[in-house]
């Protein structure tokens with residue numbers, strides 16, 4: 189198991205370089221550049237050249253990549269061209285908001301989704317199952333920004349229970365978490381429900397019933413344990429989403445966050461900032477998958493042995 | 497009688513894959529149930545365990561009477577006290593019968609803790625004893641292993657230990673060795689029968705191996721297409737089989753005196769549940785078929801010697 193993790197971690201190094209090249213090329217090959225965003229109307233082309241030279245934009249792509257990467261490996265993410273502040277500081281400022289919202293939303297969708305899935309699967313084929321499955325379907329089709337606006341209208345504007353927007357205090361987190369989490373609930377609940385129903389059909393479950401165990405114990409202690417393996421996989425895939433997946437919610441609730449930072453930087457072609465954000469998001473997704481694999485292997489004794 | 501099954505009929509929607517099963521078994525007895533695959537043996541076992549609703553089936557007629565209690569009428573909550581505690585099940589495939597994510601020892605403990613009220617520690621001690629009884633080498637080590645770390649034969653011993661853990665009076669063993677390697681089959685049957693005898697348990701041994709029946713069972717019920725068509729003491733079945741199907745089954749047993757090619761399979765096929773012949777269900781394959789065989793289903797008639805047979809022509813020949 190330890191060797192398995194070590195191998196996967198070492199494998200991350202080449203992956204990191206490949207991803208960095210892709211990220212670098214994507215942003216440099218799309219039309220537009222940061223200089224347009226810095227120039228005031230009527231500036232001379234001499235000024236353009238001067239600015240380009242200042243940020244190294246006049247050099248070849250290969251050189252620029254090399255400069256970026258050599259700084260990156262020393263931990264220097266560079267300086268934002270448009271905002272003029274270190275990229276590291278900008279990210280550090282926005283990251284906590286994203287982690288808060290994304291983490292809480294993921295936790296919320298995991299707990300609610302698993303619960304809904306367990307209840308639906310345990311009452312498989314009854315009206316309760318139909319009801320939950322219907323709600324799940326509904327939840328998965330509602331766009332999160334629309335849900336966010338609806339929640340604001342009801343709970344902030346009409347009822348006045350929570351702040352309309354911003355990121356001050358934990359109450360301001362409630363609505364964004366719900367709006368961002370609902371899509372995840374649907375996904376988690378669906379996977380949990382199907383996995384539990386499939387597991388419940390297996391021979392060993394019949395034998396557990398033959399021992400006289402109560403259905404509740406069988407569902408929670410045995411069937412759910414098996415069903416959680418695929419659930420962990422999809423939850424892990426969403427770890428990357430924590431960092432960048434809540435952009436629309438950040439917009440609707442006027443919250444700071446990595447998503448908003450990235451979108452703004454993209455519009456302004458702020459190369460160093462975009463590169464750092466994208467690279468971080470990509471690595472978060474890859475790490476998430478790795479964590480998922482490790483947790484899955486730790487949960488399932490068959491895999492644990494196969495990977496040791 | 498410890499268990500009496502009478503005119504049991506099991507339905508899935510409009511189909512009744514089991515529609516006339518009658519047999520009984522006393523304490524200390526081993527009853528063999530034989531019959532080709534699809535004849536309703538497993539469904540009968542599932543019905544005795546009260547687990548038909550789990551697979552979408554239903555008992556629509558008949559009685560299952562265990563130690564004076566009518567199980568068919570019993571609510572689920574009370575049935576659970578019988579399951580594992582008084583009647584235990586051993587299933588066919590040990591590869592899929594254990595929870596792959598749980599160590600095997602605690603899986604044995606479960607029934608003892610539930611039905612005997614033992615705590616974790618006492619249950620473990622009991623499980624280890626059971627494992628030793630089943631001749632599992634180094635029980636303390638095996639106790640902590642996961643199912644995938646055990647061979648098929650070992651897994652089946654664990655399944656047997658699980659069944660015995662709740663101290664049941666009746667074991668229902670549904671083809672307990674069919675999925676195993678031929679070399680360990682005899683060994684597992686031997687261990688199982690020895691334990692059952694030593695503890696004075698009753699066992700229903702479902703099998704399609706007449707050889708096993710001859711060696712281990714006290715009584716036999718022969719099933720065909722969802723019906724018990726003959727039942728008797730083992731020696732009566734082998735010396736005086738009265739149903740043409742039973743006679744054919746016995747002819748199929750490979751004997752040492754026979755050469756390989758001389759084994760006679762029963763001609764014809766088992767009919768589909770949805771497409772049963774009218775009259776006796778064996779009539780398309782029966783060499784003695786008469787007129788009323790094509791119109792009337794023969795019922796099981798039990799004579800004074802406790803030998804029951806369901807065939808119109810049983811007394812004729």
Ligand SMILES: Nc1ncnc2c1ncn2[C@@H]1O[C@H](COP(=O)(O)OP(=O)(O)O)[C@@H](O)[C@H]1O
Pocket residue numbers: 508513514531532533534535536537538539540551552769
């Ligand atoms: N879950 C089920 N749903 C519908 N029909 C079933 C089910 N299980 C068994 N049957 C039907 O009942 C018949 C007898 O099955 P079974 O008791 O498993 O036979 P055996 O154990 O003697 O091989 C099968 O041929 C099948 O058509």
Ligand code: SF4
Pocket residue numbers: 739740741776777778779782783784785786789794806807808809810
């Ligand atoms: S009832 Fe008729 S068809 Fe059926 S087994 Fe007897 S002789 Fe054959």
Ligand SMILES: [Mg+2]
Pocket residue numbers: 537538670671
């Ligand atoms: Mg069967």
